Amino acid sequence: AKEPVRVLVTGAAGQIGYALVPMIARGVMLGSDQPIILHMLDIEPATEALNGVKMELVDAAFPLLMDVVATTDAMVACKGVNIAVMVGGFPRKEGMERKDVMSKNVSIYKAQASALEKQAAPDCKVLVVANPANTNALILKEFAPSIPEKNITCLTRLDHNRALGQLSERLKIHVGQVKNVIIWGNHSSTQYPDVNHATVTPTNSEEKPVRSVVADDNWLNTEFITTVQQRGAAIIKARKLSSALSAASAACDHIRDWLHVIKDNGQLFRVRLKIDDFSREKMDATAKELVEEKTLAYSCLN
Ligand code: NAI
Secondary structure, three states: OOOOEEEEEEOOOOHHHHHHHHHHHHOOOOOOOOOEEEEEEOOHHHHHHHHHHHHHHHHHOOOOEEEEEEEOOHHHHOOOOOEEEEOOOOOOOOOOOHHHHHHHHHHHHHHHHHHHHHHOOOOOEEEEOOOOHHHHHHHHHHHOOOOOHHHEEEOOHHHHHHHHHHHHHHHOOOHHHEEOOEEEOOOOOOOEEEOOOOEEOOOOOOOEEHHHHHOOHHHHHOHHHHHHHOHHHHHHHHHOOOOOHHHHHHHHHHHHHHHHHHHHHOOOOOOOOOOOHHHHHHHHHHHHHHHHHHHHHHHHHO
16 A cells, blocks of 8 residues: 655635545545545634534545644644645735735745745645745745745646636537646736647547637637636635635646656656747736735745
8 A cells, every 4th residue: 555645735724625625535636546644734713613624524534534633733734744735824805905915924934834844744745825826935935945946836727727617618628628728927817828829629620729729819818818817706706705616626636737747757847839929918917916926025024
């Protein structure tokens, strides 16, 4: 039998946590033959809720779940973890300044980076989900210098999956028939979903560029992009809560595909792509926002 893998989920008493931990315990993230030890971290006020989640995990009697560590102590939570999914964070509340939210998250990610730095397994892989995801990942990298930089990532897979979903709805084909969509930039409304390199393989036909199959550049360059950019807001409007099951599922996709690539090729690889003016402009805009976020985050460190 395989050795158990220790998977940390922070913010485990929250919405995404509630959708994510059963997926991990069922083998959706690491495969149906991989035993798991789940580490769940949340903050003191969520202690009871966190214990409730632990009770449900016990009640679900997952065959792969070897043990559950539920704690409000980051040092305990991070001990020996091989994979860390960072979902916990401080949400923006009505009337709060951007700087105040940033400042809260910078201090959370600084502290949790130190805990990972001291406690995590060597070669621990980190996925930051909590917003501002890209910038939280940057802070984590800064304060966990012994974790290889390439092991620290943030979640854009949800945006990617949303783009696949929109194309598949439009073309009335299955999502599995669409590939090579790219999301550039920040996980925010400036992100740029790029279909210029994407292809579809219609049933009983060969692979074709998405642009030629959709045959509506106007839709691809406007409505498609804004729908993907604003999908998170649309979910909040409909559900009165932000996306959780799709975020949890995307986190599993992210880790599963990442580990698979690493196993096959030793490391992530680079590809060379031609970028047109339309894309360049959209990429520059989201890059500018990331730089502003970075500046704001660093100003919170002092
Ligand atoms: P939630 O508010 O339901 O859960 C967050 C949990 O984190 C709460 O249980 C809270 O007590 C906990 N928490 C707060 N500070 C913590 C700390 N210092 N250490 C450990 N836990 C802490 O929120 P939800 O809906 O689960 O979303 C979580 C985060 O994921 C949010 O920041 C949200 O914006 C982000 N998100 C990111 C997506 C992406 O695609 N990157 C998609 C959807 C949500």
